[in-house]
Amino acid sequence: xxxxxxxxxxxxxxxxxxxxxxxxxxxxxxxxxxxxxxxxxxxxxxxxxxxxxxxxxxxxxxxxxxxxxxxxxxxxxxxxxxxxxxxxxxxxxxxxxxxxxxxxxxxxxxxxxxxxxxxxxxxxxxxxxxxxxxxxxxxxxxxxxxxxxxxxxxxxxxxxxxxxxxxxxxxxxxxxxxxxxxxxxxxxxxxxxxxxxxxxxxxxxxxxxxxxxxxxxxxxxxxxxxxxxxxxxxxxxxxxxxxxxxxxxxxxxxxxxxxxxxxxxxxxxxxxxxxxxxxxxxxxxxxxxxxxxxxxxxxxxxxxxxxxxxxxxxxxxxxxxxxxxxxxxxxxxxxxxxxxxx
Amino acid sequence: xxxxxxxxxxxxxxxxxxxxxxxxxxxxxxxxxxxxxxxxxxxxxxxxxxxxxxxxxxxxxxxxxxxxxxxxxxxxxxxxxxxxxxxxxxxxxxxxxxxxxxxxxxxxxxxxxxxxxxxxxxxxxxxxxxxxxxxxxxxxxxxxxxxxxxxxxxxxxxxxxxxxxxxxxxxxxxxxxxxxxxxxxxxxxxxxxxxxxxxxxxxxxxxxxxxxxxxxxxxxxxxxxxxxxxxxxxxxxxxxxxxxxxxxxxxxxxxxxxxxxxxxxxxxxxxxxxxxxxxxxxxxxxxxxxxxxxxxxxxxxxxxxxxxxxxxxxxxxxxxxxxxxxxxxxxxxxxxxxxxxxxxxxxxxxxxxxxxxxxxxxxxxxxxx
Numbered sequence: 001x002x003x004x005x006x007x008x009x010x011x012x013x014x015x016x017x018x019x020x021x022x023x024x025x026x027x028x029x030x031x032x033x034x035x036x037x038x039x040x041x042x043x044x045x046x047x048x049x050x051x052x053x054x055x056x057x058x059x060x061x062x063x064x065x066x067x068x069x070x071x072x073x074x075x076x077x078x079x080x081x082x083x084x085x086x087x088x089x090x091x092x093x094x095x096x097x098x099x100x101x102x103x104x105x106x107x108x109x110x111x112x113x114x115x116x117x118x119x120x121x122x123x124x125x126x127x128x129x130x131x132x133x134x135x136x137x138x139x140x141x142x143x144x145x146x147x148x149x150x151x152x153x154x155x156x157x158x159x160x161x162x163x164x165x166x167x168x169x170x171x172x173x174x175x176x177x178x179x180x181x182x183x184x185x186x187x188x189x190x191x192x193x194x195x196x197x198x199x200x201x202x203x204x205x206x207x208x209x210x211x212x213x214x215x216x217x218x219x220x221x222x223x224x225x226x227x228x229x230x231x232x233x234x235x236x237x238x239x240x241x242x243x244x245x246x247x248x249x250x251x252x253x254x255x256x257x258x259x260x261x262x263x264x265x266x267x268x269x270x271x272x273x274x275x276x277x278x279x280x281x282x283x284x285x286x287x288x289x290x291x292x293x294x295x296x297x298x299x300x301x302x303x304x305x306x307x308x309x310x311x312x313x314x315x316x317x318x319x320x321x322x323x324x325x326x327x328x329x330x331x332x333x334x335x336x337x338x339x340x341x342x
Numbered sequence: 343x344x345x346x347x348x349x350x351x352x353x354x355x356x357x358x359x360x361x362x363x364x365x366x367x368x369x370x371x372x373x374x375x376x377x378x379x380x381x382x383x384x385x386x387x388x389x390x391x392x393x394x395x396x397x398x399x400x401x402x403x404x405x406x407x408x409x410x411x412x413x414x415x416x417x418x419x420x421x422x423x424x425x426x427x428x429x430x431x432x433x434x435x436x437x438x439x440x441x442x443x444x445x446x447x448x449x450x451x452x453x454x455x456x457x458x459x460x461x462x463x464x465x466x467x468x469x470x471x472x473x474x475x476x477x478x479x480x481x482x483x484x485x486x487x488x489x490x491x492x493x494x495x496x497x498x499x500x501x502x503x504x505x506x507x508x509x510x511x512x513x514x515x516x517x518x519x520x521x522x523x524x525x526x527x528x529x530x531x532x533x534x535x536x537x538x539x540x541x542x543x544x545x546x547x548x549x550x551x552x553x554x555x556x557x558x559x560x561x562x563x564x565x566x567x568x569x570x571x572x573x574x575x576x577x578x579x580x581x582x583x584x585x586x587x588x589x590x591x592x593x594x595x596x597x598x599x600x601x602x603x604x605x606x607x608x609x610x611x612x613x614x615x616x617x618x619x620x621x622x623x624x625x626x627x628x629x630x631x632x633x634x635x636x637x638x639x640x641x642x643x644x645x646x647x648x649x650x651x652x653x654x655x656x657x658x659x660x661x662x663x664x665x666x667x668x669x670x671x672x673x674x675x676x677x678x679x680x681x682x683x684x685x686x687x688x689x690x691x692x693x694x695x696x697x698x699x700x701x702x703x704x705x706x707x708x709x710x711x
Contacts, residue, residue: 052439055443081499084663089657098566209672209675210675320672
């Protein structure tokens with residue numbers, strides 16, 4: 001008798017719990033609107049991607065992506081909140097709904113996409129692994145590097161790459177493994193190792209900031225692997241994923257059409273059908289995303305187009321001075337390509 | 343028959359002893375402390391050589407060639423010495439992290455209140471119930487300042503807290519919550535009620551068997567997985583609770599050591615007078631225990647202060663994490679050592695003050711022993 005009562009009580013509690021979960025099946029957009037804030041997980045320790053400026057505010061292309069989504073979904077790019085995540089905590093933070101999206105330069109790979117219950121949105125930055133050496137070594141290609149000491153971050157993609165490259169070419173090397181990226185740069189530029197292996201963006205920013213004379217170093221022409229990095233959202237919320245995707249594409253399309261944060265108000269009068277649809281003066285594109293029609297206008301007005309954001313955070317307007325390279329518009333031979341706004 | 347001489351005294355005067363050596367002369371002091379024998383002389387020579395090699399270089403780096411203030415990192419690049427200019431350039435982010443820039447004055451007030459009241463609390467003449475009242479008022483003030491939302495203060499979420507205010511609030515919260523919890527756990531562990539004792543033993547042993555980082559990871563990553571979807575408990579609060587529980591487990595073992603040091607007679611005497619359990623503990627046993635455990639408790643407290651740096655791992659910007667983030671700025675990243683030295687001095691001053699204070703209380707409490 002007592003057993004039955006206990007079982008009934010347990011069943012009741014379980015049912016109640018399930019009901020409670022059901023009642024909360026809000027979409028991410030609804031949650032975000034109710035909270036009036038978009039919460040993004042960001043790394044916080046990668047200059048140009050995400051980090052704190054002198055006022056303690058988040059800056060970088062990742063932070064700007066988050067602001068663009070806030071501008072689209074909530075009408076104000078300032079309605080963002082950043083949670084610092086590390087490479088160990090970032091996926092859990094997203095899975096547990098602690099953040100609405102990750103803007104933490106996560107590389108898009110099949111295994112991550114399929115096994116983590118996550119969806120990758122449009123990449124905002126394309127990177128690859130490169131090797132950097134001192135110019136006076138006279139090295140022209142990775143094949144000349146037999147017996148080199150290599151500075152490498154443990155557990156990183158670079159560590160795997162360097163092993164693959166040297167094995168493929170039948171060369172020997174001595175790894176110098178240093179955990180901290182800053183220390184790794186110091187070690188290389190103080191001559192602790194011959195070769196620095198990292199993402200090309202990491203190499204050039206390291207060269208621009210940590211080397212006493214940046215011209216003394218060259219990045220070898222071989223670029224290995226693909227590192228497409230973009231925002232990540234939870235799987236199973238197609239609407240939110242669309243919003244994040246198209247917020248990114250809106251910035252890219254704006255650059256392609258020549259719409260900038262400065263001229264966006266004039267562009268609203270433009271007769272060009274593409275621009276009119278992008279800025280919401282014709283068509284109902286915003287509605288189909290669950291937003292209003294001015295969503296893309298606000299992104300461009302408040303955050304800027306892709307080119308502006310890139311130059312401000314990583315390019316000429318930043319201390320990193322990265323070249324656009326493969327992150328140029330497709331018309332200029334790069335990979336930045338927004339699907340049509342139709 | 344001649345008398346037998348059984349005295350061993352010599353019939354002559356003993357030779358005069360040399361006058362006592364002067365012990366206040368420089369040469370004597372040097373000889374006694376540094377050149378007592380060959381080994382000591384060699385060590386002295388080695389130490390002198392080491393100082394000779396390092397100190398001038400250090401002084402040149404840290405003072406002579408240092409750049410004390412500039413807004414242009416290129417000046418630092420041109421100089422051969424330390425770039426202390428990174429501290430005036432970045433101190434706001436280092437000390438306040440993500441705390442909103444315009445509201446930093448609130449952070450300053452919080453630091454002033456916590457440090458000021460802590461300093462006042464070290465004066466024994468002021469130990470009274472009023473001090474407790476003052477701490478309660480201060481706690482209210484600190485949370486009002488940090489959270490805002492009343493008196494026209496802009497509301498600030500705990501996710502924006504950072505820097506020294508975060509470190510101090512976390513530390514004070516840990517100690518203030520952890521010591522009573524630790525005492526209860528210690529009493530529970532020695533309790534004769536098996537359920538309570540087993541619970542306390544289990545808790546203490548589990549927590550002590552885990553690294554703090556794991557406990558924090560549990561609190562920040564695993565815990566939300568068990569919560570129903572959409573329900574999140576504030577991250578700062580989770581970290582604070584984890585830190586407090588961790589501290590409590592260690593404090594409990596310290597207190598238990600003290601409880602065991604109290605002679606059985608004290609317990610029996612209290613029982614004989616007819617005191618109940620709580621009267622016995624609060625009036626007879628615990629006051630003696632706290633006196634005994636003070637040095638090791640202070641040790642734990644200082645450690646708890648340094649442990650606050652662990653919250654950086656779960657994404658809260660304590661002073662250390664705020665600093666390491668601030669110096670990622672590509673323009674200044676080269677001068678991270680100077681920034682870390684500044685934080686080193688900050689931690690050292692605070693910890694050293696605590697340790698000195700504990701020494702003084704120990705001396706005061708030992709009066710009459």
